[in-house]
Amino acid sequence: MVPAHSLSGPTIPPAVNQPAPVHSLPPPTRHPMTTRSRDGTRKQKSVLSLHTTVSPIPNTHLQALKDPNWNPAMTVEYDALIKNETFKLVPKPPDTNI
Template sequence: MTTRARSGITKPKPIVSLLTTTKSPLPKSHIQALADPNWNPSMFDEYGAMLKTRTWDLVPRPKNVNIIRSMWLHRHKYDGNGKLKKHKSRIVANGKSLEAGIDFDETFSPVVKPATIRTVLHMGVANNWPMHQLDVQNAFLHGDLE
C-alpha cells in the first residue's frame, strides 16, 4: 500500500504560538483607571507634569461663577509595527460645562499642517540632514497664553 508518508509527501505543520500580549481595556472612569496598574502611572505622569509646569493655580471659588469640570481621557499608543507602546492619559476640560460667551470666546488648538511637515522633510532630505523623531509631552503647557 502506498501512503503519503512512504512517498515523502508531508503537509506543512502550522506553527502555533501560545505567547499572547494583553492590553488593559480603556477605563470608563478615573476610579477604574487608578485601580489598574497600567493606567495608574500614566495618570500620575500627567498630573506630575501639570504640577511641574504650574498649569493652574488653586484659588477660592467666586460666588455665582460657573465651574468648568475636567475629565480624564485614556488612549493606547502604538509603535510603527502596531505593538502597544504605552498607556496615555490626559486630563482635559469637559466641554459640556462651558458656556459660550461666558467661559470661552474662541478655541485654539495648535496643530502642524501636513504641508509644513512635507516642507521640513524635503529640506532635510535635500540638505542631507540627519532626522530624528521625538514625542514632546505636554508641549502646549510650555508656552505663555494670553
C-alpha cells in the first residue's frame, strides 16, 4: 500500500508576500500621421449667418405673381404637379359658381 501523501505529488510551499514583478513599458513612439495640430495649420472657422429675408405671404395669386420670389416658386410647383399627373384640368360645369 502507498502512503496517501505520496499520491498527491510534490508539495508547493504557500506563496510568500512578494512584490509583483514590474514590467517596463517601451518609451512612447511618435505616430507617423501628420495632424493639423502637429503641422501648425488650422482650418478657418466659417461664420454662418442664419438671418434671411422672407417675402411676405401674398393675399392673392395676383400679388404672388408680381413677387420675384413667389413667381418662380409657383412655376416650379405647378410644373411638378403637371409632370407627376397629380391632377387634370377639366372645363367648368356650366351651372357652378367658382
